[in-house]
Amino acid sequence: MKTIIIDMDDVMADASAGILDVFNELNGTDLKKDFFKDKNFYDFMNSGKYLTYRDRLFDQGFFINLEVMPDAQEVIKELSEKHKVYIVSAATEFPNSLREKYDWMQKYFPFISWRNFMLCGDKSIVKGDVMIDDHEKNLKTFSGETLLFDAMHNQQLEGYHRVYNWQEIHNYFFKN
Amino acid sequence: MKTIIIDMDDVMADASAGILDVFNELNGTDLKKDFFKDKNFYDFMNSGKYLTYRDRLFDQGFFINLEVMPDAQEVIKELSEKHKVYIVSAATEFPNSLREKYDWMQKYFPFISWRNFMLCGDKSIVKGDVMIDDHEKNLKTFSGETLLFDAMHNQQLEGYHRVYNWQEIHNYFFKN
Numbered sequence: 001m002k003t004i005i006i007d008m009d010d011v012m013a014d015a016s017a018g019i020l021d022v023f024n025e026l027n028g029t030d031l032k033k034d035f036f037k038d039k040n041f042y043d044f045m046n047s048g049k050y051l052t053y054r055d056r057l058f059d060q061g062f063f064i065n066l067e068v069m070p071d072a073q074e075v076i077k078e079l080s081e082k083h084k085v086y087i088v089s090a091a092t093e094f095p096n097s098l099r100e101k102y103d104w105m106q107k108y109f110p111f112i113s114w115r116n117f118m119l120c121g122d123k124s125i126v127k128g129d130v131m132i133d134d135h136e137k138n139l140k141t142f143s144g145e146t147l148l149f150d151a152m153h154n155q156q157l158e159g160y161h162r163v164y165n166w167q168e169i170h171n172y173f174f175k176n
Numbered sequence: 177m178k179t180i181i182i183d184m185d186d187v188m189a190d191a192s193a194g195i196l197d198v199f200n201e202l203n204g205t206d207l208k209k210d211f212f213k214d215k216n217f218y219d220f221m222n223s224g225k226y227l228t229y230r231d232r233l234f235d236q237g238f239f240i241n242l243e244v245m246p247d248a249q250e251v252i253k254e255l256s257e258k259h260k261v262y263i264v265s266a267a268t269e270f271p272n273s274l275r276e277k278y279d280w281m282q283k284y285f286p287f288i289s290w291r292n293f294m295l296c297g298d299k300s301i302v303k304g305d306v307m308i309d310d311h312e313k314n315l316k317t318f319s320g321e322t323l324l325f326d327a328m329h330n331q332q333l334e335g336y337h338r339v340y341n342w343q344e345i346h347n348y349f350f351k352n
Contacts, residue, residue, distance in 0.1 A: 003301060086301050092290040098274040114268040115297035121290045125179060125262050127303040 001083050003128035004173075005142070006076065008089035008101060010134040010151040012109070013066040020152075022053040022062075033152045041153035057094050064100040068108045071166035077111055079173060087112055088126055090138075091119035132169065136160070147172065177259050178349075179304035181318070182252065184265035184277060186310040186327040188285070189242040196328075198229040198238075209328045217329035233270050240276040244284045247342035253287055255349060263288055264302055266314075267295040308345065312336070323348065 009015035020031055027050045036044070045052065056062055079085050087105065091097045098119055105117055120126070123133075124141040131142040134151040139160060147169065148160035163169050185191035196207055203226045212220070221228065232238055255261050263281065267273045274295055281293055296302070299309075300317040307318040310327040315336060323345065324336035339345050 005301065088301075092278065092293045092295070095275060095278050098278060098295065099271060102268065102271050102274060113297065117268045118294065118296040118301070119268070119274065120294040120296075121292055125181065125264075125294070125302055125304050128301050 002130055003084045003086065004079060005086050005088050005126055005128040005131040007133040007138065007149070008087060011132055011149045012069055012072045012076070012087070013063070013104065014069055015066055016152050018062060018066045019053050022056045023050070026051040026053065036152040037155055040156055058096060060096045060100070063094070063097045064104055066104065069166060071170070073108060075166040075170045076109060078170070080111060083173070084116070085112065086116045086118060086128065088118045088120060088123060090121065090123070092121045132163070178306055179260045179262065180255060181262050181264050181302055181304040181307040183309040183314065183325070184263060187308055187325045188245055188248045188252070188263070189239070189280065190245055191242055192328050194238060194242045195229050198232045199226070202227040202229065212328040212331055214331070216332055234272060236272045236276070239270070239273045240280055242280065245342060247346070249284060251342040251346045252285060254346070256287060259349070260292070261288065262292045262294060262304065264294045264296060264299060266297065266299065268297045308339070
């Protein structure tokens with residue numbers, strides 16, 4: 001039995017889709033995730049040419065309306081039956097997200113106990129056997145195995161075991 | 177520089193006083209903390225003779241109105257200037273507490289960044305050098321040094337370095 005630390009945004013919840021929706025609405029664009037395959041997402045967003053999506057993350061309604069990632073529910077349920085699964089989400093930067101993330105979990109992952117749910121600022125004080133996350137800043141301070149969940153903002157990142165979807169994560173745990 | 181994990185309820189915030197207020201209001205009693213010096217708090221509360229205070233913890237208004245423990249602000253400010261201080265609070269059992277605990281921190285500890293604030297279910301996945309907490313369940317899974325903060329519900333607990341107030345904690349870090 002392993003202790004598995006799972007991130008929410010861009011791992012369980014499609015935050016990138018939500019961000020692109022806001023960005024496109026603000027800027028009159030029609031960007032898709034694939035647009036960032038060969039570009040640095042943050043350089044593009046911070047270039048000064050566009051209105052920023054970031055203010056919207058502080059508003060009510062952003063996090064509660066994110067869609068669940070394909071197969072996340074089924075695979076996390078199966079993982080939680082064989083392992084200790086903890087959902088650890090960076091949330092305290094966005095006070096309105098705290099309750100929304102709790103409610104989102106109740107909606108899509110009611111089988112995860114409140115005991116196994118954590119809202120934090122940074123993840124450097126989190127320990128476990130495996131961390132699944134889309135941000136290097138979280139993976140690099142973790143002492144166990146790490147899986148980088150593919151996201152539009154981490155396309156240039158190298159040196160991590162990259163997974164593209166939840167079926168791959170299923171195979172990682174159940175077919176190795 | 178140490179990574180210090182500090183609990184909120186009954187360490188920074190006087191949750192016991194809040195609980196006794198609710199208990200006394202519900203039961204028409206006038207219990208003080210000292211009443212539990214020679215009794216097991218949980219045995220007494222769960223004896224079935226009294227209306228329980230626990231439902232109130234789920235309501236709005238309980239956590240935001242707790243008083244700050246004497247000297248906690250000054251000592252935590254000083255600690256945070258020399259060490260990495262993280263506030264880690266069990267909160268996800270009580271959904272209404274999430275935002276209230278965030279707001280309470282803004283009110284009394286505005287110098288603690290959102291980066292250093294964590295709301296969780298259980299603390300077994302938290303790592304650091306020192307943990308200050310009033311519950312054995314949190315201290316016993318911690319791999320670093322532990323300080324047990326004296327509280328009405330832990331009077332019978334032995335085997336931990338017990339501290340009675342924030343001045344003692346100050347001395348522990350700055351005079352050893």
